[in-house]
Amino acid sequence: MVTVLDNRDEAAKPRLRHPEKAHRPDTAASPPKPDWIRVRAPVGRGFEETRKIARSNKLVTVCEEAGCPNIGECWDKKHATFMIMGGICTRACSFCNVATGMPHALDESEPESVGRAVAKMGLNHVVITSVDRDDLADGGAEHFVRTIRAIRAAAPGTTIEILTPDFLRKPGALERVVEARPDVFNHNLETVPSKYLTVRPGARYFHSIRLLQQVKELDPTIFTKSGIMVGLGEERNEVLQLMDDLRSADVDFLTIGQYLQPTRKHHPVIRYVTPDEFKSFETVAMAKGFLVVSASPLTRSSHHAGEDFERLKAARLARLRAA
Template structure:
């Protein structure tokens, strides 16, 4: 085998990345509530390895604004293309599903909609308002695109009152251009910093990165410091797994001990809550991080 062939072959999945698939009554009820209301979830569209665990607990991350993304990032399995219109009834249907799932904490995310002037911020705001009105006491977390760094779009979302604002940096600075389509490290940090400075600071700000894309430990530590310096206090660190052979290859699988080491380092920097592990994703057991 040539050196070139070795370089592009995806890494073999280690045992610690494998987990049994188990479903129960709550899984089926969550699945049915989402499908009955014609909703998409990042759990399915992004092929999250934790969806069975989360759905068994009656929780899910709802994906609004359709399931066609205007950016073709090399790490993401969500379909790329030209979205068709805007579903103005979506906020109501999300509220229906959230009520039927009897959720206490919901994560609302979306595809990137660069075709919309506000990037979909108005639908985000309407959805937040609808689920809070339908389920009093519900806490809402949002995971948004970068809105091209526009403060007016960001504030439209924040004005609706989510308890957590999340936008993922995804990877270290050097790898941004090769991994993220249309996004930049600086713009992501800018939108996160604006969120951290919004209002009275009661909205928690969160971001996440993936490991295994070819970053060095030094670059990871620099990234963590940059994130902290921009006001973010909630952090997730997980393993990148290539969705298909056509996506960016998984360069290596980071060991569980290394994830613990990065978590310890993040706490030393000053983060309030850190979830770091091979199967951690940005919305994994999101309600637990609120207790920090």
């Protein structure tokens, strides 16, 4: 994952936090990581080339900062996710390692910078995400639109997936983004509704469900996607109900991955879900009607995004032919 910051010096500043970001659970710490969580160290020619491109374009990597377990694999394949609108978020989610505070003004040249980087890296598929920008009147919707257009101008053959915030209390924002016609619209629920107060306190579960439903109502041709983390203390039946809620919103693609605690100040891992349990989740979710499901301990929202986009297209075509 790669993030474009408004200011290169921002990476050297102390991390900002709201007090509620530090979670104080009854359990003292996360349990030790099982063997199935461990991955190889990031090495390889592709990895080094991706890092050089990121550095030369003044990009700061969230995957390095957050210790993403898939950095070696993704960077070796030159897969990248760009995080726009700065590196400071207006929300204080207890699972997230992004700094919280008052963000800087938008970098008006950022959309074009991202477009140039996508073209230089020769990406077939790119994922664009952002911090929450509750300080902006449109939540950053227009910046998403400009970034999509800039990528299309610089790299017309690249398909575009966006992973957006919830645009809570931002009338008209979603409509503007959908008008730009990204190939995939992703908005993560992150966890089951009973955990929102401690995990995602600034968000509203049913607003997020409705957001995804509206995308399909506005443009049924856009693929929709959402993801959650498990291991936060949720019950299995809650995950199954969440699947039903997403299918009621006609969501096409579901990702389920293991939550990993970024620091001791964040929400602890309550338990590590076994690979067999992930396989069971995948089987059930496919039976409920999702076009594509990715469920494994190391699944992340943008992991294998390009390959998964091809799977989405093939699955939709097969379903249409069977209808």
